[in-house]
Amino acid sequence: MPENDFDVVVVGAGPAGSCAAIEAARSGLRTLLLERGPFPGSKNMYGGVVYPRILDDLIPEWWNEAPLQRWVTRRSTMVLTDTQALTVDFRNEAWAAPPYNGATAHRPEFDRWLADHAVAAGATLLCDTTVTGLLRGEARRSGRVVTGVRTDRPDGDVTASVVIACDGVNSFIAKEAGLYGTPNPKDFTLGVKETLALPRQVIDQRFGVRDLEGVDIEIIGCTGGINGGGFVYTNLESIAVGVVLKLTSLAAQTTRPEEIIARMKRHAAIAPLVEGGELVEYSAHLIPEAGLRMMPEMTGNGLLIAGDAAALCLAAGIWLEGVNFAMGSGRYAGQTAVEAIAAGDVSQRGLRGYASRLSDTFVLRDHRKLRRAPELVLGDRVQHLYPSMITGMAERMFRVDNPSPKPGLRRIFREERKRAGVSRRALLRDSRDAFRSFG
Numbered sequence: 001m002p003e004n005d006f007d008v009v010v011v012g013a014g015p016a017g018s019c020a021a022i023e024a025a026r027s028g029l030r031t032l033l034l035e036r037g038p039f040p041g042s043k044n045m046y047g048g049v050v051y052p053r054i055l056d057d058l059i060p061e062w063w064n065e066a067p068l069q070r071w072v073t074r075r076s077t078m079v080l081t082d083t084q085a086l087t088v089d090f091r092n093e094a095w096a097a098p099p100y101n102g103a104t105a106h107r108p109e110f111d112r113w114l115a116d117h118a119v120a121a122g123a124t125l126l127c128d129t130t131v132t133g134l135l136r137g138e139a140r141r142s143g144r145v146v147t148g149v150r151t152d153r154p155d156g157d158v159t160a161s162v163v164i165a166c167d168g169v170n171s172f173i174a175k176e177a178g179l180y181g182t183p184n185p186k187d188f189t190l191g192v193k194e195t196l197a198l199p200r201q202v203i204d205q206r207f208g209v210r211d212l213e214g215v216d217i218e219i220i221g222c223t224g225g226i227n228g229g230g231f232v233y234t235n236l237e238s239i240a241v242g243v244v245l246k247l248t249s250l251a252a253q254t255t256r257p258e259e260i261i262a263r264m265k266r267h268a269a270i271a272p273l274v275e276g277g278e279l280v281e282y283s284a285h286l287i288p289e290a291g292l293r294m295m296p297e298m299t300g301n302g303l304l305i306a307g308d309a310a311a312l313c314l315a316a317g318i319w320l321e322g323v324n325f326a327m328g329s330g331r332y333a334g335q336t337a338v339e340a341i342a343a344g345d346v347s348q349r350g351l352r353g354y355a356s357r358l359s360d361t362f363v364l365r366d367h368r369k370l371r372r373a374p375e376l377v378l379g380d381r382v383q384h385l386y387p388s389m390i391t392g393m394a395e396r397m398f399r400v401d402n403p404s405p406k407p408g409l410r411r412i413f414r415e416e417r418k419r420a421g422v423s424r425r426a427l428l429r430d431s432r433d434a435f436r437s438f439g
Contacts, residue, residue: 004147004148004159004160004161005030005032005148005158005159005160006029006030006031006032006124006158006159006160006161007024007029007030007031007160007161007162007337007341008020008021008024008029008030008031008032008160008161008162008163008164008334008337008341009031009032009034009148009149009158009160009162009163009164010024010031010032010033010034010123010163010164010166010334011034011131011149011163011164011165011166011167011173012034012035012036012165012166012167012168012307012309013033013034013035013037013040013041013111013115013118013125013127013166014040014041014044014111014166014168014307014308014326015110015111015114015307015323015326015327015330016166016306016307016308016309016326016327016329016330016333017033017035017164017166017306017307017330018033018040018111018114018115018117018118018330019054019055019058019114019118019326019327019328019330019331019334020164020166020306020330020331020333020334020337021033021115021118021121021123021334022058022114022117022118022121022123022331022334023058023330023331023333023334023335023337023338024123024164024334024337024338025118025121025122025123026121026122027334027338028122029337029338029341031118031122031123031124032123032124032126032158032160033115033118033119033123033124033125033126034126034129034131034149034151034158035115035125035126035127035128035129036127036128036129036130036131037127037128038127038128039108039112039127040108040111040112040114040115040125040127041107041108041109041110041111041112041115042108043168044107044108044111044285048104048216048231048233048240048320048322048323049072049102049103049104049216049233049320050068050102050103050104050105050110050323050324051101051102051321051323051324052066052100052103052323052324052327053099053100053101053324054324054327054328054331055327056099058331059117061098063098063099063100065113066103066105066110066113067105067106067109067110067112067113068103068104068105068110069103069104069105069106069214069234069235069236070103070104070209070212070213070214070234070235070236071095071096071100071101071102071103071212071213071214072095072101072102072103072104072214072215072216073091073092073093073095073096073209073213073214073215074089074090074091074207074208074209074213074214074215074216075089075090075216075218076088076089076090076215076216076217076218077217077218077219077220078217078218078219078220078269079219079220079221079386079387079390079391080219080220080221080222080264080267080269080387080391081221081387081388081391082267083268084391084392084394084395085267085268085269085391086390086391086394087217087269096211096212096213102216103214104214104216104233104234104235104240106235110323114327129151129152129153129156130151130152131149131150131151131167131172131173132150132151132152132156133149133150133176134146134148134149134150134163134173134176134177134303135147135148135149135150135157135158135159137302144301145301145302145346145347146163146177146300146301146302146303147159147160147302148160148163149163149173160302161302161337161340161341161346162302162303162304162337162340162341162346162351163302163303163304164303164304164305164306164330164333164334164337165177165303165304165305165306165309166306166307166308166309166326166330166333167309168307168308168309169188169285169286169287169288169308169309169311170183170188170286170288171296171305171308171309171310173303173305173309174296174305174309174310177300177303178300179296179297179298179300179303179305180296180297181296183294184290184294185247185248185251186246186247186248186290187288187289187290187293187294187311188247188286188287188288188289188290189228189244189245189246189247189286189287189289189315189378190244190245190247190250190257190284190285190286190287191242191243191244191245191284191285191286191287192242192243192244192245192257192258192260192261192282192283192284193240193241193242193281193282193283193284193285194240194241194242194261194279194281194282195235195238195239195240195241195279195280195281195282196238196239196240196241196274196277196278196279196280197237197238197277197278197279197280198237198238198239198276198277198278199237200236200237202276203234203236203237203239206272206273207234207273209234212236214233214234214235215232215233215234216231216233217231217232217233218230218231218320219231219232219264219270220377220382220383220387221383221387221391222243222260222263222264222267222270223243223245223260223264223383224253224255224260224263225249225253225255225384226245226246226249226250226253226255226260227245227246227249227378227379227380227383227384228243228244228245228246228249228250228378228383229243229244229377230242230243230244230261230264231243231244231320232270232273232274238277238280239273239274239277241261241264241265241270241274241277242261243257243260243261243264244287244315245257245260246289246378257284258282287313287315287322288308288311288312288313289313289315289374289378290311290374290375291311291313291314291315291367291370291371291373291374292364292367292368292371293371294311295310295311295312295367296309296310296311298310298354298355298358299348299351299352299354299355300348301346301347301348302346302347302351303351304333304336304337304351304354305333306326306329306330306332306333307325307326307329307330308322308326310329312325312326312329312363312367313325314366314367314370315374315377319366319370319373321366324362325362325363325366328361328362328363329358329363332354332357332358332361332363333354335353335357336351336353336354336357337351339353340353370437371437372433372436372437373437376430376433376434376437379430381422381426381430382430385420385421385422386420386422388416388419388420389416389417389419389420389422392416392419392420393412393413393416396412396415396416397409397412
């Protein structure tokens, strides 16, 4: 039997793919990292925060070299109505020092940096290459064995012992392998982002930070009749402003995403932060939002699925994470490939260590713990009724109506709940679900 071209082929040079390639190449495996864009990160839209602690032992002291923008030292959750805003603001100076917590980043820079580490470890990086199909070998009881990939290059078939699919949301490879069911639009959101250039000193002054400190603001009640949420993140000399919109809700409306962003930017709580910003980028990206409910089977014969391709994105209200799950799953996929190839068994059974690694670590533990949260947070009451109730309660508590005496908190709560149209039964049910989701 002829030797394979490579031991491992990794499809997609995002955070998942590069971490998988680093693990495989450092163990001495012949590793090919394929990227359809002209360079790693060129196809990625990202407006958020990366949490790189999963890299602590893969790239020691990564914070000294990673191309990050600002360390997030302020986390704010903002609830809006048309004329009101209530913000819970948390600040932690310790997050501005090692080992840090989260940071804003430009994905093209961050992804290139991770891919460079894969190349330094011995992987071969090949860009401008699209995988068009899977190569299959002998049939097993659990299905035919994946033996490589077909690409759009001349003589583009590449054989390998293990293929690791990190080809992004709605993975073509996972679908072709029969590991993904029919996608349901209700399981996806559309992330739309504007990058606005602002001088560094202006950002520092407006957001109350200095040096490399940064701010992460998550917003609810800013998307009108469309279920979703908004965000504002500080980079070094720009800010990311955008919305995440439930696909089915967006499809039922005639409002375009850029109109929703424009309306959010005009809000009295947001306008002073973005005023004068020069638009330098507009981008959109599909996001797997449903967590455990939409995850494909992660393992096939000769095949592993990681990152967004495996729907490993945690969209649970105050927890909005994705790159950390991509890097973690990529690492565990790489480790599993090394283990299976050394044992001479790359069947689905031989690759079962991947499921154990995912299940025993934060990757699936966090998703299981917060499995009910996406549906709750994107539900109609949280989206359209509770913002009015919450901001109304705050207004009543702080408003002075002399000569009338101040009302009691119970009265305020009862009256604002009724005014917002939230029944006691619905409130109790949502409180129970929130406790189960976040408890």
